[in-house]
Amino acid sequence: MKTIDPQDTKTAEVHALLLGAIAPRPIAFASTTDSAGNVNLSPFSFFNVFSAKPPILVFSPARRVRDNTSKHTLENVLETREVVINIANYDIVEQMSLASTEYDRGINEFVKSGLTPEASVLVQPPRVKEAPVAFECKVNDVISLGPEGGAGNLVICEVLLMHVNENVLDLEGKIDPYKLDAVARMGGDYYLRATGDCIFELPKPVRNKGVGIDLLPEFIRNSSLLTGNNLARLGNTEVIPSEAEVEAFKSDPLVKYTLSKYKSDSIGLRQELELLGKKLLEDNQVEQAWKVLLLSDKL
Numbered sequence: 001m002k003t004i005d006p007q008d009t010k011t012a013e014v015h016a017l018l019l020g021a022i023a024p025r026p027i028a029f030a031s032t033t034d035s036a037g038n039v040n041l042s043p044f045s046f047f048n049v050f051s052a053k054p055p056i057l058v059f060s061p062a063r064r065v066r067d068n069t070s071k072h073t074l075e076n077v078l079e080t081r082e083v084v085i086n087i088a089n090y091d092i093v094e095q096m097s098l099a100s101t102e103y104d105r106g107i108n109e110f111v112k113s114g115l116t117p118e119a120s121v122l123v124q125p126p127r128v129k130e131a132p133v134a135f136e137c138k139v140n141d142v143i144s145l146g147p148e149g150g151a152g153n154l155v156i157c158e159v160l161l162m163h164v165n166e167n168v169l170d171l172e173g174k175i176d177p178y179k180l181d182a183v184a185r186m187g188g189d190y191y192l193r194a195t196g197d198c199i200f201e202l203p204k205p206v207r208n209k210g211v212g213i214d215l216l217p218e219f220i221r222n223s224s225l226l227t228g229n230n231l232a233r234l235g236n237t238e239v240i241p242s243e244a245e246v247e248a249f250k251s252d253p254l255v256k257y258t259l260s261k262y263k264s265d266s267i268g269l270r271q272e273l274e275l276l277g278k279k280l281l282e283d284n285q286v287e288q289a290w291k292v293l294l295l296s297d298k299l
């Protein structure tokens with residue numbers, strides 16, 4: 001493990017390490033205007049949502065490490081206290097990247113990137129028509145994090161109005177991650193496209209109180225086949241199957257077949273059942289996985 005003290009390290013290096021490690025980061029594609037109405041559009045990956053009531057988004061245009069100057073977006077929000085935060089997806093990722101070019105003040109990156117400005121309802125900056133989601137916001141506060149190059153400026157935005165393209169909604173009206181086709185920023189020039197196998201479901205442990213890994217049977221905790229992720233899935237279970245339920249599971253066709261196949265090889269049988277338990281866990285058949293694993297210890 002390499003240990004790094006940011007005080008003794010060049011800002012550019014600290015910056016690269018932070019951006020490499022805090023990844024993937026969502027991207028605020030921010031449209032702003034100055035007090036004369038000139039439009040600006042730039043992406044910011046120091047960005048997230050921090051509150052739902054009030055709905056608050058925060059992004060951070062940093063002072064340039066190179067020459068300690070500030071970004072036009074920051075100057076604009078300080079002047080007008082308004083911003084539209086557009087969400088960029090894969091369809092417009094290269095246009096979003098082009099809009100990050102350090103054009104002179106007053107240059108409209110909608111024009112440079114070929115994206116379409118659509119009039120907002122409540123604020124002056126236009127939104128990006130091609131963006132699947134856009135948030136019209138007022139700026140409640142701007143907090144400077146320091147005077148030096150690299151210092152961020154937290155732009156605290158309250159969402160006044162949300163626009164969501166119906167094409168990214170599922171039948172229940174929720175945003176479908178596969179339809180959204182979101183992109184996120186990694187370190188260096190790397191991006192992530194949230195699509196296909198990248199997306200997976202992990203049920204939230206909010207409704208139940210799982211036993212926790214510490215209370216799993218010792219032979220399970222010490223298994224060389226089960227990973228930390230496998231153990232956590234087991235630890236998220238509230239009620240462990242009873243002995244009778246485990247016994248009854250011997251009649252499951254696959255278990256029955258495995259038991260007969262390894263009739264005279266108890267070590268092989270135990271290993272096979274553990275493997276089956278692992279597979280069931282990974283297929284999210286947690287109750288069956290428990291039964292198979294508990295059975296493997298009984299034989």
Ligand SMILES: Cc1cc2nc3c(=O)[nH]c(=O)nc-3n(C[C@H](O)[C@H](O)[C@H](O)COP(=O)(O)O)c2cc1C
Pocket residue numbers: 027040041042043044045046047060061062063070071072073074096097099100101102103185
């Ligand atoms: C995907 C992406 C994310 C970025 N995130 C940030 C960021 O969080 N903070 C920042 O200061 N600059 C960030 N940049 C760089 C700015 O977009 C760039 O400096 C831009 O020219 C600023 O424009 P402005 O001066 O018109 O506001 C990012 C660039 C890209 C392509």
